[in-house]
Amino acid sequence: MDHSQAAKVWQDLEAHRQSLGQTTTRDLFAADPDRFARFSFRLDDVLVDLSKNCVSADTLALLLSLARAHNLEMRRDEMLRGDPINTTEGRAVLHTALRAPADADIRVDGKNVVPDVHEELARCYAFADKIRSGVLRGATGDRITDVVNIGIGGSDLGPAMGARALSPYADGPRAHFVSNVDGADMADTLARLDPSRTLFLVSSKTFTTIETMTNAQSARAWIAGSLGETAVGDHFAAISTNIVAVEAFGISKDRMFRFWDWVGGRYSMWSAIGLGLMIAIGPENFAAFLAGGHEMDRHFATTPLEKNIPVLMGLVGIWHRNFLGYAAHAVLPYDQRLGRFPAYLQQLDMESNGKRVHLDGTPVTSDTGPLVWGEPGTNGQHAFYQLIHQGTNVIPADFLIAAEAHEANMGDHHAILVANCLAQTEALMHGRSLDEARAVLAAQDMPEKKVELLAPHKVFPGNRPTTTIAYRKLDPRMLGRLVALYEHKVFTQGVIWGINSFDQWGVELGKELASRLLPVVKGSNVEGLDASTKGLVAHLRSLRV
Ligand SMILES: O=P(O)(O)OC[C@H]1O[C@H](O)[C@H](O)[C@@H](O)[C@@H]1O
Numbered sequence: 247m248d249h250s251q252a253a254k255v256w257q258d259l260e261a262h263r264q265s266l267g268q269t270t271t272r273d274l275f276a277a278d279p280d281r282f283a284r285f286s287f288r289l290d291d292v293l294v295d296l297s298k299n300c301v302s303a304d305t306l307a308l309l310l311s312l313a314r315a316h317n318l319e320m321r322r323d324e325m326l327r328g329d330p331i332n333t334t335e336g337r338a339v340l341h342t343a344l345r346a347p348a349d350a351d352i353r354v355d356g357k358n359v360v361p362d363v364h365e366e367l368a369r370c371y372a373f374a375d376k377i378r379s380g381v382l383r384g385a386t387g388d389r390i391t392d393v394v395n396i397g398i399g400g401s402d403l404g405p406a407m408g409a410r411a412l413s414p415y416a417d418g419p420r421a422h423f424v425s426n427v428d429g430a431d432m433a434d435t436l437a438r439l440d441p442s443r444t445l446f447l448v449s450s451k452t453f454t455t456i457e458t459m460t461n462a463q464s465a466r467a468w469i470a471g472s473l474g475e476t477a478v479g480d481h482f483a484a485i486s487t488n489i490v491a492v493e494a495f496g497i498s499k500d501r502m503f504r505f506w507d508w509v510g511g512r513y514s515m516w517s518a519i520g521l522g523l524m525i526a527i528g529p530e531n532f533a534a535f536l537a538g539g540h541e542m543d544r545h546f547a548t549t550p551l552e553k554n555i556p557v558l559m560g561l562v563g564i565w566h567r568n569f570l571g572y573a574a575h576a577v578l579p580y581d582q583r584l585g586r587f588p589a590y591l592q593q594l595d596m597e598s599n600g601k602r603v604h605l606d607g608t609p610v611t612s613d614t615g616p617l618v619w620g621e622p623g624t625n626g627q628h629a630f631y632q633l634i635h636q637g638t639n640v641i642p643a644d645f646l647i648a649a650e651a652h653e654a655n656m657g658d659h660h661a662i663l664v665a666n667c668l669a670q671t672e673a674l675m676h677g678r679s680l681d682e683a684r685a686v687l688a689a690q691d692m693p694e695k696k697v698e699l700l701a702p703h704k705v706f707p708g709n710r711p712t713t714t715i716a717y718r719k720l721d722p723r724m725l726g727r728l729v730a731l732y733e734h735k736v737f738t739q740g741v742i743w744g745i746n747s748f749d750q751w752g753v754e755l756g757k758e759l760a761s762r763l764l765p766v767v768k769g770s771n772v773e774g775l776d777a778s779t780k781g782l783v784a785h786l787r788s789l790r791v
Contacts, residue, residue, distance in 0.1 A: 247744070252315035256612075259308050263569045270709040271300045271675050287555050289545050291649075291718040292727060294555050298675040299562050299642070299711040300570075309561035310551050312742060318557065321741045326547055328354045328508070332748035333605055339748050341513035341733065344505075345539040345726070354508055362506075363517075370503050370518050371529035373483065377445060378418040378525060385477030386442040391419050394435060395522035396461045397449030398425040401485070403593050404515025404729075405449075405523040407586035408535070411725050412527050414583075414652040419445070421526040424465075427457035432464050441472040441481070447522050448484045451511050453491035456761070462495065485518040510748050512593045513733060531722045538726025546734040556731050559713065560738030566642045566711060567739075568612050576634065576643035577620035580667040581720050584646060588620035591732055598736045600752060601745040614743045620644075624666045635674065635706055642711040645671055646728075650719040667714070677708015 275281050275297070285297035285306075301309075325331050328338040343352045343359050350360045376382040380389045395405055406423040409416065422439075424431050446469075448462045469481045483501040484492040487509075492502050503518035515523070516539060524532040542556070551557050566572040575595075577588045599615030620626070623645070634641050647667045651660040678686075683704035687697040715731075717724050740747030763779075766772055769787070772780045 247316050252312065255308060255312045255315050259305075259312065259565075259569055262304060262308055266300070266302070266305075269300070269302075271298055271711070272677070272708060274300070274302060275675075287553055287558060289542070289555060289727070292555075292724070293714075293716045294559065295714040295716065296558060296562055298671055299565075299713060300709060301562060301565060305565060306552075306558070306561070309565060312564070313551055313557060313561060313738070316742050316744070318551065318738060318741050322547065322737070325737065326352075326543075328352050328359070332510075332746060334746055334749045334751070335507075337748070338508040339510065339513075340506075340508045341510065341516055342540075342543045342730075344509065344516035345536040345543065345730075347540065354506075359506070359508070366504060366518055370521050370524055371532075373501070373503070374418070374521065374524045374529055374532075378528060383480070384442045384444070385473050385480040388440075388442045390445045391443040392422060392439050393419045393445045393447060393522055393525050394422040394424055394439070394465065395447045395449055396424050396458055396465060397447075397485075397519070398455060398457045399593060399597075400511025400514050401449040401451060401455075401458065401519055403512075403586070403590045405520050407584075407590040408515060408520065408523040408725060409526050410586050411581075411583045411720060412523070412531065412535075412722055415527040415531045415722060418526050418528060421522050423522070424461050425457065427460050429464070432461050436465075436468055441469050441477075444469075444481060446482050448482065448492075448495070448497070449486075449519050449522070450484075451487050451505070451509075451514065451519075453484070453486040453488040453495070456757075466496075483521070485521055511750075512597055515729070527722065534722035535726040538723035538728075539730040540726075541723070542727045542730035542734065546730070556734030557738050559731070560735040560742070562711075562713065563616070563642075563735065563739055564742050567614075567616050570640070571613075572640050572642055572711075573613070573616055574639070574641045575616040575618050576641050577618065577646070578623050578626055578643050578670075579620070579646040580623040580663050581646055581648055582622050583720060585622050587646075587728075588618070590729075591620075592618050594732060595736050597750045597753070598747040599740055599743065599745065601740075601743070601747075604744040605746055610743060610745065612743065614745060615739070623670065624663065627666065627670065631670065634710065640710055642713070643674070645712055645714045647714065647716050648719050648724075649716065652719070671712040671714055673706065673708075674710040674712050675708060677706040677710070678704065680705050 282297045286293055286295040325339050326342055328340055330336055330338050332339050338354045340352060340354065340359065343363055346352060346360055348360065348364045351358050352360055377390050383389055395402065402423055402425040409421040422435050424435050446465045448458065450458045466478055469478055478496060479498060482497050484495065484497040485503045486492050487505055487507055489502065489504060503521060505514060505517035505519065509517050516536060520532060546554060546556050563575065577591055579587050595618045596615055601614050602610055604610055634643065645667050647664060680701055683701040684697055687700055687704065736747060766783055772783050
């Protein structure tokens with residue numbers, strides 16, 4: 247990286263922000279009739295409209311210079327060719343290899359990993375087919391009708407989000423997901439299931455995560471308790487990088503599916519971790535999901551930065567976070583089946599870019615990843631959009647909308663959904679001035695005093711940034727493109743911030759303390775705890791029967 251060049255562009259961007267002054271996106275639209283064409287970008291049917299963000303051509307040009315000063319293209323190529331860019335863990339970062347075609351050549355330590363990827367994928371597909379067709383059955387000879395993925399974080403959110411997103415394509419056994427160590431999660435799921443027809447997938451990269459191991463043991467006891475110990479083998483499969491621990495759990499080699507340490511947990515839904523999704527939607531649909539991801543990879547790898555969609559989304563995010571000071575980012579899918587997408591992105595984005603030191607360990611000098619959150623529209627409109635429209639903080643938001651619904655013959659449902667999505671982005675950009683609010687009220691024949699009283703409440707400041715992602719239909723290929731789009735956006739931002747987007751040391755301390763506290767919660771000595779924790783332990787113990 248050229249530090250002095252990067253620092254100079256950063257200053258130029260700050261000066262540019264000053265020079266924009268009070269300019270609003272509304273002003274930018276008024277000044278440029280071609281703004282939509284200039285600021286919207288396409289990949290086949292996917293259109294990403296950045297025009298409702300307060301960026302000018304100069305802003306984008308400066309942001310692109312910033313990306314170049316940080317050697318974004320070089321860093322991208324390093325990732326894609328398998329360099330160990332996850333420096334704190336000494337690992338390559340190759341989720342892109344999971345969706346590469348069979349003839350690709352991507353090397354880790356000199357060895358092409360693509361044949362291994364395809365071999366494992368073929369094993370997963372064969373297993374999925376056998377469960378779906380009833381060739382593989384439960385211990386009693388019954389067909390498997392329900393598949394429960396036991397995993398947490400990256401070993402849960404991807405397949406869980408995907409199974410919901412692609413439910414119109416689900417023609418296999420029902421998919422369930424148990425993640426929380428709260429026994430309620432497992433108990434509520436088991437209450438709906440018949441052990442003789444249930445398959446558990448224990449998904450854990452490390453196969454040591456306490457939540458997953460505890461849930462897996464309970465599931466094992468449930469099967470053994472109702473069908474006998476010998477039935478366990480027929481009702482379990484495992485997905486992990488830790489073959490030794492899987493064998494120790496008692497899952498045989500032929501029901502063990504592996505992935506590799508160069509796949510981060512939050513980037514793993516493309517691997518065998520997707521097995522639950524694969525069984526639900528079938529190998530063909532899963533292959534379309536992978537192909538969609540690869541399509542976005544090609545776009546990211548080969549499109550000039552000026553038209554590179556994930557890069558541009560990442561850079562606009564940098565503008566918001568670092569130059570306009572916006573601390574949050576909302577993801578608002580107008581697609582009910584993307585209900586878990588914001589939660590999925592929370593892990594992808596916040597676990598990747600919620601960092602406070604540079605790659606070399608020195609403290610960051612600018613803010614890093616924003617708080618990411620969201621809910622499907624239109625529900626959010628009737629709950630928290632008030633704050634997005636009129637609250638004191640500006641929250642940039644992504645709006646996701648399909649042209650086509652899966653439900654034919656449902657009258658105006660989809661048209662109303664689309665109208666609401668577009669109306670929100672228009673309202674957020676346009677706003678309503680005090681004079682406009684007064685005029686609206688006056689037109690209602692309201693006494694002047696009341697107009698004056700009410701008008702300030704009806705002012706919308708506008709100039710609230712939104713990006714709209716519009717696509718044909720939420721099919722497997724589209725989901726693949728969408729997830730990969732955000733992965734590369736997160737990568738882009740990590741490069742600009744100079745952080746490691748692929749480790750997650752921030753989750754360790756709580757884990758360590760939880761294992762230290764477990765015996766205390768169960769009754770051992772509270773000595774050595776801080777006064778608050780000691781008091782809470784005592785209170786909880788006193789309430790327990
Ligand atoms: O797949 P596992 O090894 O069970 O890990 C599950 C999850 O837990 C960890 O604490 C990490 O924060 C996540 O990145 C990971 O996805």
